[in-house]
Amino acid sequence: MVEAENITKTYGDRVIVNDFSTRVLRGDRIGIVGPNGAGKTTLIKMLTGLLEPDSGKIKLGSALELAMLDQGRAKLLPETRLKDALTGGGSDTIHINGEARHVVGYMKDFLFTPEQANTPIGKLSGGERARVALARALSLPSNFPVLDEPTNDLDLETLDLLEEMVSDYAGTAIVVSHDRDFLDRVATSVIIAEGEGMWTEYAGGYSDMVIQRGEGVNARAAITKAHRAGKTALAQTTAATAKRKLSFKEKHALETLPKDIEKLEAEIKTLNAAPADGSLYAKDPASFAAKSKALAAAETKRAAAEEQWLELELLREEIEG
Ligand SMILES: Nc1ncnc2c1ncn2[C@@H]1O[C@H](COP(=O)(O)OP(=O)(O)OP(=O)(O)O)[C@@H](O)[C@H]1O
Ligand SMILES: [Mg+2]
Incomplete structure (x- = not known):
């Protein structure tokens, strides 16, 4: 469906994608994982032909019909x-x-x-x-849905539904998500941001990816060979994680973050209930604006908390093997 050969993308002096190659075959369901701003959206735009790489080649299958659920969520008139x-x-x-x-x-x-x-x-x-x-x-x-963070702001029922739809789906799909269970259930391979524009693909779901990353030497040697340019960053993290333990603060954060996330989710739900009623805007624009602002703040906090949790969890699994 898609063939990417040594693609690279730079914005200013930041390398977003550094010499990445992959092949998306019919029936693949690819999960994309990485911190905010790592370049997930940029990568899928290139893989789907919506954005040209600076160098390298993208070949798209001729029968490709994309359906993109973008992060901005196509604007619907109220x-x-x-x-x-x-x-x-x-x-x-x-x-x-x-x-x-x-x-x-x-x-x-x-x-x-x-x-x-x-x-x-x-x-x-x-x-x-x-x-x-x-x-x-x-x-x-479409024979190729591309979903950029579809699991954000979905309730549990919808999440189940989405999971069912994507895993029953016989076609090819790319899904950007931080949701580990979701990826475990639907992904046939996971591409993760390793930092500095390096992206690595692992077979299987999220947990499989964690295990393979944890395998260390072999997996990493292969990666290092493939990305000599990124060698230093990876070697440094590997050496650092091999020696280190989770600090008290990190352990504490791992325990408390899920509760913080739950609280933020509840807050978002409550706030969402209000601005959805268009009448509030007409009656009380100031209060509407305040609620919208609070909602945006809570969503940012939740994303940051999820991000932090994901990073700590990866670190923990890497240390504990
Ligand atoms: N057209 C552009 N011009 C300059 N910088 C850009 C452009 N598009 C994206 N960037 C930058 O590239 C980086 C990667 O952006 P991208 O949207 O791909 O990240 P992301 O992993 O999808 O993040 P998020 O998790 O927040 O959705 C960001 O730092 C972003 O500011
Ligand atoms: Mg994005």
Whole structure:
């Protein structure tokens, strides 16, 4: 489906992707993992032909039909009715995998009630809007869904649903996610940011990736050979992790972060319930703005906490083998 050969991308003096090669075969479901700003979105844009690499080659299969669920979530006008957002308007029929379906049935797959068909998008909660975006992306005629952090702001039920859909999905997919369980269940290989623009692909899900990284010498020797340029950074981390232990602070953070994340999730849920009601904006713009600001702050904090947890967890597994 995709062949990337020695692709490189630099922004200013930051190397985002340094000499990366991979092949995406039919049926592969690739997970992409890495800290904020590592270049996950940039990498998938290149792998899908939306962005040119500075050097190296990308070859795309001729029958490739992309469906991109992007991080920004395609903007929907708030007054668009739910069913029109899904069908494009004008009809109650939607074509899924070449099969005509009634939009209400499809809505049900995404946990919406028939009564919500005429609800304007602007009145839906944040989680519901994320579900609409997902329903739209998966309804496009595509043999290659590319989902950039689809698990952010999904409730547990939707997450289960997404997991089921992606793992039952026979086609090829790329999913950017921090959600370890999700990747364990759906990914056939994981590409992780190793820092300094180095990306490495491991077979299997997230846990398999952690085990292979932990294997150390052999896995790392292969990586080092492949990326001589990035050698120093990797050698330094390997040497450093081989010797070190988790500090008291790090251990404490590993224990407390999941609870912090849960709290932030609850806070986000509460805040989401408010701005979704468009009437608040008309009645009290100041309070609406304050809530939106609080929501953005909570989301940033949650992302940072998830990130930190992921890094510590990787470190822990690497140390404990
Ligand atoms: N067009 C651009 N011009 C300059 N810098 C850019 C451009 N696009 C991305 N960047 C920078 O490249 C880096 C990688 O961005 P990218 O969006 O790919 O990261 P990401 O891993 O997807 O992050 P996140 O987890 O926050 O989604 C960031 O530091 C970003 O600011
Ligand atoms: Mg991104």
